[in-house]
Amino acid sequence: MTFSRRSFLKAFGAAGALGALAGCETLPKRGGGGHVVVVGGGFGGAACAKYLRRLDPSIKVTLVDAHLSNYYTCPFSNLVIGGELGMDAIKVDYNALRTKHGITLVEDHVEAVDADKRGVRLKSGKTLNYDKLVLSPGIQLNYDKIVGYSKEAAEKLPHAWKAGAQTSLLRRQLEAMPDGGTFVMVAPPNPYRCPPGPYERASLIADYFTKHKPKSKIIILDPKDKFSKQGLFVEAWENLYGNMVDWVNPERGGVVASVDAASMTVTTKDGDKIKAAVINVIPPMSAGKIVIAAGLDDKGWAPVNQRTFESVKTKDIHVIGDSSIAGPVPKSGYGANSEAKIAAAAIVAAFNGEQPGDPKFVNTCYSYVSAIDAISVAGVYELDKDNKIIEVKGSGGVSVKGGAHYRAEGLYAKGWYESIKADTWG
Amino acid sequence: MSRHTPHAAVIAGLCLLGAGALAHAAPSGQTIGFTCLACHGDKGQGASGIPPLAGRSADALYGMLSEFKSGKRPGTVMNRHATGYSDEELRAVAEYFASQPAK
Ligand SMILES: Cc1cc2nc3c(=O)[nH]c(=O)nc-3n(C[C@H](O)[C@H](O)[C@H](O)COP(=O)(O)OP(=O)(O)OC[C@H]3O[C@@H](n4cnc5c(N)ncnc54)[C@H](O)[C@@H]3O)c2cc1C
Secondary structure (H helix, E strand, O other): OOOOHHHHHHHOOHHHHHHHHHOOOOOOOOOOOOEEEEEOOOHHHHHHHHHHHHHOOOOEEEEEEOOOOOOEOOOOHHHHHOOOOOHHHHEOOOHHHHHOOOOEEEEOOEEEEEOOOOEEEEOOOOEEEOOEEEEOOOEEEOHHHOEOOOOOHHHOOOOOOOOOHHHHHHHHHHHHOOOOOEEEEEOOOOOOOOOOHHHHHHHHHHHHHHHHOOOOEEEEEOOOOOOOOHHHHHHHHHHHHOOOEEEEOHHHOOOEEEEEOOOOEEEEOOOOEEEOOEEEEOOOEEEOHHHHHOOOOEOOEEEEOOOOOEEOOOOOEEEOHHHEEOOOOOOOHHHHHHHHHHHHHHHHHHHOOOOOOOOOEEEEEEEEOOOOOEEEEEEEEEEOOOOOEEEOOOOOEEOOOOOOOHHHHHHHHHHHHHHHHHHHHO | OOOOOHHHHHHHHHHHHHHOOOOOOOOOHHHHHHHHHHHHOOOOOOEOOEOOOOOOOHHHHHHHHHHHHHOOOOOOOHHHHHOOOOHHHHHHHHHHHHOOOOO
16 A cells, blocks of 8 residues: 555644544544545435545535436336326435535536546536546436437437436326326346336336226336346236236347337337337436546446445546446445445545445345335345455345235335435435 | 654554554444445434434344344344344444434
């Protein structure tokens, strides 16, 4: 481990000595200073910005996001699509990050990263310089991977995989759909943001149809042979919705060849044409555009040091959240929040000339199978000898089958949502 | 290296050794505790039926966590989390929440 003179002096200065006297583990104020620019104020970026300041208030943090005034959470957006919640329930308020945590907020789009000059160039023309850069830009949707799909086509065939206008569009289409109509979902291939998300969405639409449009049908066209919490989802669909939900795997013709917005049809690879009233296309995805533009990806996702989430390609740039490759940790809001805290601790350690301690990562994805019942998948992760993230043996797993806990989990899921929002933006 | 006081250097050096300058330190109670906040409230104060943790006795918290881990104490999700930690880690996170102000 090498010290720069600056970090050595700072780490071993007065604050370091006081910290040492008070005990080595819990240094509230380390005093190493430094400027961190965080790009993306979603689950990963906002949590990282906040925890950097919490762990070392001497660090200056600037958070840049193109959507500070209209960021909506994907978690709980399926409840909006099912008609259980309004859009305001999933909107995020960024004020506390500024007023309570002293983070500088910049609403702008980051166009380019200049790693040599340690700067990011904004759409407004300004450049922000950093000592460390954190990228948490979420995902980019690869519209062109599906014939007939595009950003324009998504105005008629919504993906609703980034919450906001797309979420309300899909909701309005479902409301306008006649009873007896068909809803088709084109499910994405692995890896993608929120593995159980498509199936939670199908569940909540089935709940809505059962209550308001009981003659309607749901078809999920899936390029995957299996999916997250499958056993629990399928059991719940049969118990709650009879045969309303038809999950079509590749063997039964689930692989989609093209979509056509004009005729509202989906054509499968096997040549079947399915006409539908509402079509939800969730295309293949990759790391956020800025990660790829900065050359930080490997086949679309960013490889990172699993202890610090620093890019293995470029020094002093950390990539967290959906964009990063984190082994078995799924691309979820919970995962992003967990990675954010580890990256923040690693950056604080680096500024102060310390070694970061061993990390521990956690994920839990609650999914509603109806408006009030939820199931969950959980995992606890750590590093193995080779610094690879592994799931702790014997930990994690899915809810007990059969439904005894689903009502309670439906309540706890709300507690989770309140907590993670407050932990990230509060 | 010659510009800081010897006193600070000695203490800081000891600290680095103690905290594992050569090897990485085990996950701290704080590192583990931070992961629980996304469910148990941003200050460990609990939320919507999920019980509070902050300011409770370390022994009581550790006792419950051990029982979630062994399966003796039933839960909807805590058994799946508690099995992710060694007994030392559960002790450390119990101490962490005991040291936090109750809300
Ligand atoms: C329907 C659905 C349901 C979900 N449900 C759950 C759930 O129940 N639980 C769960 O844990 N997860 C859930 N997720 C997953 C969760 O939403 C993501 O994993 C999480 O948002 C990832 O966080 P992130 O920080 O990587 O990206 P995001 O939260 O997407 O944040 C990225 C931010 O970066 C900004 N940005 C990107 N590029 C730039 C740029 N160049 N310049 C400026 N700003 C930029 C964007 O505007 C955005 O605000 C769900 C996802 C979906 C789609």
